[in-house]
Structures are given as C-alpha cells and as structure tokens.
Amino acid sequence: MTTTSLLTIVGFWVMQVLSQLFFQWGSAGGSRWLWGFLGGNLFGLFSVFLLMSAYKFMNPNIAFGVCTGGPSSRDNWRWLLSAGPGFQTCNGAGSG
Numbered sequence: 001m002t003t004t005s006l007l008t009i010v011g012f013w014v015m016q017v018l019s020q021l022f023f024q025w026g027s028a029g030g031s032r033w034l035w036g037f038l039g040g041n042l043f044g045l046f047s048v049f050l051l052m053s054a055y056k057f058m059n060p061n062i063a064f065g066v067c068t069g070g071p072s073s074r075d076n077w078r079w080l081l082s083a084g085p086g087f088q089t090c091n092g093a094g095s096g
Helices: 003-026 032-057 060-068 071-082
Strands: none
Touching: 003 032, 003 060, 032 060
C-alpha cells in the first residue's frame, strides 16, 4: 500500500466522521437542521471523491472493503468525539 492510497483512505474516513457529526448536530432541530444537512452532505460528497481516488490507487475490491469495512471503527470515533461527560464504554449489550 502506497502512502498516497493510505492518505486517501484516512481522508475518506475523516470526511465520513465529519459528515456524520454534522448530521448528528443538525438532528437537534431548529435552525441547526439546514446547516447540519448541508454540512453533512458537503463532507459526504467530498468523501465520495476520495473513495473514487482510492479505486485508482489500488484494486477496487480491496479499496471498497477497506474504506467501507471500517464503519464500526469510524462510528466509534464519531461517538467518542460527540460523547458528553456521561459517556460509557459499554454499548448496552448484556448490561443491566
């Protein structure tokens, strides 16, 4: 894996996290909705361009798997960045 392809993949993940943060922020309602919608879609659009670039730098099947196979880690970062002081590490599976 070249440095360019690695930076493209990391850039894709960062753009996806920012997109999800804007959507989450905009879901609070009020005047935030429009700006959250626009910000989320703007970062989402640029992340698609990075995904297309990753397809050029490596095998498209591997690029797709690596870029979209990391949603669980990407979502964990989004939750970690947006968590308040009451953040708990347990997601509730089997916890009482």
